[in-house]
Every structure is written in C-alpha cells, then in structure tokens.
Amino acid sequence: xxILNRDxxxxxxxxxxHVIDMGGKNAFIHYxxxxxxxxLLPDGTRFHGLWTLLDDGYRVEWKDGPAGAWKLDxxxxxxxxxxxxxxxxxxxxxxxxxxxxxxxx
Numbered sequence: 651x652x653i654l655n656r657d658x659x660x661x662x663x664x665x666x667x668h669v670i671d672m673g674g675k676n677a678f679i680h681y682x683x684x685x686x687x688x689x690l691l692p693d694g695t696r697f698h699g700l701w702t703l704l705d706d707g708y709r710v711e712w713k714d715g716p717a718g719a720w721k722l723d724x725x726x727x728x729x730x731x732x733x734x735x736x737x738x739x740x741x742x743x744x745x746x747x748x749x750x751x752x753x754x755x
Contacts, residue, residue, distance in 0.1 A: 654722045654729070656703045660684070662722075663708070666747055670731060670740035677740060680753040688753035696753070707732075 654662075667680040675692035682688060687701045687710060699712035707721035721732040722742075729742040 652724045653706050653732075654724055656705050659703055659708060659722065662745060663703075666745050667749055667751060667753065668745055669743045671743040672740040676743065678751050678753060680749045680751065682749065682754050686754075688749075690751060690753055698754075 663681040664684050665681065667678055670677045670679065672692060677692055678690045680688045681701065685700055685702060687699055689697045689699075689712070691697075697712035697715040699710055699715065701708055701710040704719070707719055709717070709719045711717040719734045721736075723730045723732050723738075730738045731740045731742070733739050
C-alpha cells in the first residue's frame with residue numbers, strides 16, 4: 651500500500667478524467683483545472699465543485715453536495731480511492747486525458 655503524494659496526484663489528476671469502478675458501475679471525475687472538478691455518479695447525479703491537493707490526498711467541496719477528503723492508494727496493478735476513514739470506495743478503471751464525458755459542460 652502506497653498513498654500517492656501531492657506531486658504524483660498533480661500529474662495524474664489535473665486535466666484528466668478518472669473512470670472509477672464502483673462495484674461494476676462507473677463514476678467519472680474530471681479534474682478540469684488545479685481547483686475545479688466535475689463528477690458524474692452511476693445513478694446520473696452530477697456535481698461541480700472546488701478541490702485542492704493535500705500532501706497525501708485531496709479535499710473536494712461539491713456545490714450543493716458533500717465535501718470530503720480522499721486519498722489514492724497504489725498497489726501493484728491498481729489505484730484505489732480511499733475515503734476519510736480509509737475505506738476503499740472505488741478503483742480507477744482508467745484515466746482519460748481531457749473531458750471525454752463532457753462533465754464540465
């Protein structure tokens with residue numbers, strides 16, 4: 651288990667969309683800039699908000715939605731999203747460059 655740090659997160663997050671496997675259904679998070687993000691949940695719910703990198707993760711505040719702190723945990727062949735309690739909430743299925751799902755629109 652290796653929690654990814656700020657420098658690594660900046661490379662794999664800013665300007666990308668994470669496709670997150672949440673038990674057979676996908677969520678999408680587009681990190682548009684170093685402070686704006688957009689999310690589409692498997693049930694169709696959309697959020698837009700502000701995020702910031704921390705030394706060992708990031709914090710997000712969704713407009714009209716929840717706020718939370720997250721960490722990304724790397725193990726060989728996988729990167730998992732961990733919530734504030736350390737529970738795995740999803741696994742990155744792939745990372746797309748840009749915003750192919752048009753979440754920022």
